[in-house]
Structures are given as C-alpha cells and as structure tokens.
Amino acid sequence: xxxxxxxxxxxxxxxxxxxxxxxxxxxxxxxxxxxxxxxxxxxxxxxxxxxxxxxxxxxxxxxxxxxxxxxxxxxxxxxxxxxxxxxxxxxxxxxxxxxxxxxxxxxxxxxxxxxxxxxxxxxxxxxxxxxxxxxxxxxxxxxxxxxxxxxxxxxxxxxxxxxxxxxxxxxxxxxxxxxxxxxxxxxxxxxxxxxxxxxxxxxxxxxxxxxxxxxxxxxxxxxxxxxxxxxxxxxxxxxxx
Amino acid sequence: xxxxxxxxxxxxxxxxxxxxxxxxxxxxxxxxxxxxxxxxxxxxxxxxxxxxxxxxxxxxxxxxxxxxxxxxxxxxxxxxxxxxxxxxxxxxxxxxxxxxxxxxxxxxxxxxxxxxxxxxxxxxxxxxxxxxxxxxxxxxxxxxxxxxxxxxxxxxxxxxxxxxxxxxxxxxxxxxxxxxxxxxxxxxxxxxxxxxxxxxxxxxxxxxxxxxxxxxxxxxxxxxxxxxxxxxxxxxxxxxxxxxxxxxxxxxxxxxxxxxxxxxxxxxxxxxxxxxxxxxxxxxxxxxxxxxxxxxxxxxx
Numbered sequence: 001x002x003x004x005x006x007x008x009x010x011x012x013x014x015x016x017x018x019x020x021x022x023x024x025x026x027x028x029x030x031x032x033x034x035x036x037x038x039x040x041x042x043x044x045x046x047x048x049x050x051x052x053x054x055x056x057x058x059x060x061x062x063x064x065x066x067x068x069x070x071x072x073x074x075x076x077x078x079x080x081x082x083x084x085x086x087x088x089x090x091x092x093x094x095x096x097x098x099x100x101x102x103x104x105x106x107x108x109x110x111x112x113x114x115x116x117x118x119x120x121x122x123x124x125x126x127x128x129x130x131x132x133x134x135x136x137x138x139x140x141x142x143x144x145x146x147x148x149x150x151x152x153x154x155x156x157x158x159x160x161x162x163x164x165x166x167x168x169x170x171x172x173x174x175x176x177x178x179x180x181x182x183x184x185x186x187x188x189x190x191x192x193x194x195x196x197x198x199x200x201x202x203x204x205x206x207x208x209x210x211x212x213x214x215x216x217x218x219x220x221x222x223x224x225x226x227x228x229x230x231x232x233x234x235x236x237x238x239x240x241x
Numbered sequence: 242x243x244x245x246x247x248x249x250x251x252x253x254x255x256x257x258x259x260x261x262x263x264x265x266x267x268x269x270x271x272x273x274x275x276x277x278x279x280x281x282x283x284x285x286x287x288x289x290x291x292x293x294x295x296x297x298x299x300x301x302x303x304x305x306x307x308x309x310x311x312x313x314x315x316x317x318x319x320x321x322x323x324x325x326x327x328x329x330x331x332x333x334x335x336x337x338x339x340x341x342x343x344x345x346x347x348x349x350x351x352x353x354x355x356x357x358x359x360x361x362x363x364x365x366x367x368x369x370x371x372x373x374x375x376x377x378x379x380x381x382x383x384x385x386x387x388x389x390x391x392x393x394x395x396x397x398x399x400x401x402x403x404x405x406x407x408x409x410x411x412x413x414x415x416x417x418x419x420x421x422x423x424x425x426x427x428x429x430x431x432x433x434x435x436x437x438x439x440x441x442x443x444x445x446x447x448x449x450x451x452x453x454x455x456x457x458x459x460x461x462x463x464x465x466x467x468x469x470x471x472x473x474x475x476x477x478x479x480x481x482x483x484x485x486x487x488x489x490x491x492x493x494x495x496x497x498x499x500x501x502x503x504x505x506x507x508x509x510x511x512x513x514x515x516x517x518x519x520x521x522x523x524x525x526x527x528x529x530x531x532x533x534x535x536x537x538x539x540x541x542x
Contacts, residue, residue, distance in 0.1 A: 066454070086459070093456030104451045108262040120251050121457045123244045165455070
C-alpha cells in the first residue's frame with residue numbers, strides 16, 4: 001500500500017504533481033482551498049470528487065498555473081508553480097493537457113485547427129501535425145467533422161473535441177474538469193477509456209467528477225474535497241480496469 | 242530552421258485567418274487608417290507646394306552691386322569672379338551699361354523723353370547677385386553685404402531688406418505650422434488607429450485567453466495580431482495614397498483658376514514616390530504599433 005499523505009522529507013519518487021499544505025483564498029477570510037496536500041504519480045489515474053463549490057476547479061487551476069496559491073507549495077513536473085516567471089508558465093502548460101468544463105474551444109477555427117493548436121504551440125512541423133490530428137480525431141470519433149466549426153457541433157462532440165486537444169500532444173499530466181458531463185452512457189465509457197488509456201501510457205490523469213456511478217465502476221483512487229478540504233483519499237481497488 | 246519556418250507559416254496563416262474571420266472590423270480598421278493618413282497626406286501636399294512656391298519667390302531675391310564708372314572690361318570680369326566667391330552667392334550676372342539703358346528704355350515705354358537731351362549713358366554697369374537658399378535671410382544678406390562692401394570697384398549696393406525679412410518669416414511660419422499641425426495629426430492618427438485595433442483585439446480576448454491556457458507564449462499569441470495590424474496598416478496607407486491622388490486629380494482642375502492666382506505660375510505637384518512610400522510605411526508602422534499597444538494593455542495578467 002502506498003503512503004497517501006505528503007511527507008516533504010520523503011518526496012514520492014515518481015510524483016509529477018505535489019501539493020504541500022496549499023490554501024487558496026479569493027476573498028479575505030473565505031477559503032476556496034484549505035491546507036490541501038496531495039500528490040499524483042506518473043501513470044496514475046485519480047478521481048477528484050465532491051459537491052459543487054468544494055474547490056475541484058480551483059485545485060486544477062492551481063496545477064496549471066492559472067492561479068497562484070495563497071499559502072503552501074505546488075511542485076508540478078519539478079517546477080515550483082508559485083515561483084514561475086512569465087515564460088515558465090507557458091512552458092509548463094505545454095506539458096499539461098487540460099479539458100475545461102466549458103471546453104474553451106476557438107469558435108472561429110475548425111475542429112482540426114482547434115486540435116492542431118496544441119501541437120502548433122510546440123512548433124511541431126505541419127505535416128506531422130496533420131497526421132497526429134487526424135489520428136486523434138479518429139480516436140474520439142470526430143474525423144468526419146474535422147472541417148466543421150465548434151459551434152456547429154453538439155455538446156458531446158464539443159466535449160470530445162476538447163479532450164482530443166488535451167491529449168494530442170501526449171501530455172505528462174492530464175487535467176479533466178467534468179469531461180463526461182454532457183455525454184450519454186455509451187460515449188462516457190468511450191471517453192473514460194481514452195483517459196484511462198492515457199494513464200496506461202504514463203500520463204498522470206486527474207479527473208474531476210461528481211458522477212458516483214462512474215467512480216464506482218472504475219474503482220480508481222478517489223480524492224474527495226468538501227469545503228476546500230480533503231476529507232477522503234481512497235486508494236484504487238487493484239485489478240479493476 | 243524548420244521550426245522557424247513552421248512558426249512563420251503559422252503566424253501568417255493565423256493573421257490572414259483573423260482578417261477573414263472579422264471582415265467588417267478589418268475594413269473599418271483599414272478605412273480608419275486610410276482616412277486619417279489621407280488628412281496627413283493632404284496636409285503634407287499643401288505644405289510642400291507652399292514651400293515650393295516660397296522657393297520660387299526666394300529665387301527673385303536679388304542684390305544689385307552698381308559698379309564704379311570707368312572700370313575696364315577686364316576689371317569688371319575680375320570683380321565678377323571675386324563676387325562669385327563671396328559667402329552665400331548662388332550666381333552673378335554682369336549687366337553692362339548698354340544693357341542697363343536698353344532695359345530702362347523697355348521698362349519706361351512712352352516716357353522716352355526722360356532720356357532725351359542726355360549726351361551720355363547715365364546708368365552704371367551692375368552685378369545682379371542671387372543668393373543660395375540658405376542665405377535668403379536678413380543675416381545671410383548682412384554677411385554678403387559686408388563682404389561686398391570690402392571689395393573695391395563697387396560704388397553702391399541695392400537690396401530689399403524688408404522683402405528678404407518678409408520672405409524668411411513666411412518660410413519659418415510655414416515650417417512651424419507644418420511641424421505643429423503635422424505632429425498633432427500624427428498623434429491623433431496613432432490614437433485613433435490604436436483605439437480601432439484595440440476594439441478588434443478586445444473582441445478576441447477570449448481567443449487570446451484560450452491560446453494562453455494551452456501554453457502559447459507571449460510571442461505566439463501576439464505576433465499574428467501584429468502581422469494583422471501590419472497588413473491592415475499597409476492597406477490603409479495604400480488606400481490613403483489612392484484617395485489622395487484621386488482627390489488631387491479630380492478636385493484640382495476645378496480649383497485651378499483660383500490656385501493660379503494664388504500660386505502664380507507654379508503648378509501644384511503631387512507628393513513624389515518617397516512621399517507615397519512614406520505614407521504606406523507610416524500606415525504599416527501605425528497598424529503594427531496600434532496592435533502592439535492594444536496587446537500590451539491586454540496582457541497585464
């Protein structure tokens with residue numbers, strides 16, 4: 001059994017994300033996160049659950065440096081996020097795939113161009129971009145829609161597009177905020193298989209959801225947040241998919 | 242190298258995409274830059290033509306040096322050479338006694354009686370001296386007069402100080418007004434253009450935010466916008482040149498009568514190739530700078 005708490009004296013060997021007594025406050029006196037310590041290892045798949053407003057989104061935003069912690073330290077891919085400079089933040093984000101709850105797709109670019117963006121920021125040559133994008137769109141079942149614009153897609157299709165963009169550059173960390181919220185049961189399983197598959201290939205995957213059925217079905221490690229505090233950190237049941 | 246080519250391709254493609262994606266905003270930006278530069282261009286056209294006119298007047302500034310009587314041809318020619326070497330002299334022309342009386346006769350037709358009863362030519366030979374453009378001021382004139390007064394063989398000097406002072410003042414005034422209004426126009430243009438582009442950038446702040454979230458660095462986000470500004474600005478500059486030329490060609494014939502009265506025989510001239518190029522370059526610079534300002538403002542986070 002792995003030790004779950006974070007001991008600063010004995011950092012986890014393969015930890016890609018380490019939060020150490022992190023607190024975040026947007027307004028003086030009210031805490032979005034309070035004294036959170038958690039770590040995420042290479043190839044690990046973790047559900048982040050809890051009621052709305054518990055701090056799931058804030059926790060994810062802290063990891064990809066969209067927010068700075070009010071207290072505590074965050075080490076992501078060996079870098080102290082709180083101390084990253086203006087060029088350090090984009091460099092870090094290029095190694096993290098994020099599926100936003102509101103997708104954050106570029107409405108004026110096609111499906112293909114939206115996915116290509118994640119590779120273009122890396123400076124990937126155009127020919128390689130085309131091949132990788134097509135392969136990725138095929139995996140999420142959107143290859144026939146590649147010349148459409150996001151606004152002409154259904155909610156589920158937009159969600160799959162957001163996942164395709166987050167996964168196309170094979171990130172070391174994947175953060176997904178309610179990635180199956182708009183999908184029917186069948187699509188949910190397909191998408192979950194994609195996310196679990198990414199973890200199998202070594203990506204540390206963090207999925208925020210309040211779908212208890214999903215959590216139970218996959219039996220992965222589950223961190224529960226309530227009122228900004230971690231109330232439970234249940235290890236995954238071995239042997240389940 | 243290949244990475245750079247990929248990047249450049251991306252920047253150009255994205256900039257063109259941006260222009261295509263919001264055609265109305267692009268047209269408004271190009272038109273705004275075009276019209277403001279048209280004002281600047283019209284103003285430059287006016288000032289340059291006024292300067293040309295004053296230059297022509299300046300050529301009429303003459304200093305007449307009346308020679309002492311009894312100088313030999315050789316002495317007169319030697320004097321011409323010495324005067325030509327004096328400070329601020331552009332040209333020297335010798336007007337002989339015979340030419341002087343000939344001119345007098347022509348200039349006073351009907352009053353030929355004035356010369357009747359004279360046994361000999363009362364008019365002296367003289368030198369007509371024109372000044373270099375830099376010396377067409379009262380100081381330039383004073384220096385030349387002092388130099389001429391030191392030369393032997395000159396009896397008297399004739400020059401219009403007031404005329405020269407008036408000319409110099411007019412020239413200085415035109416330049417000062419030119420620089421003043423030009424600076425105000427340039428500043429107004431920059432503000433209008435940067436504001437127009439700022440609105441365009443503001444309309445796309447969500448796109449900028451998304452680019453940042455997927456790990457795009459500052460250059461990756463801003464360069465397409467700068468390229469867009471550059472393209473819009475260049476098109477605006479070309480638009481301004483075309484409009485200015487159109488107005489110059491269509492409006493001028495109607496005004497020709499009045500202008501001839503005002504400008505004399507100086508026919509108005511269009512801004513030269515450098516002028517047109519300068520307007521286009523100014524447009525490109527304004528467009529790029531305007532985008533830069535707008536982005537800088539939006540990137541404080």
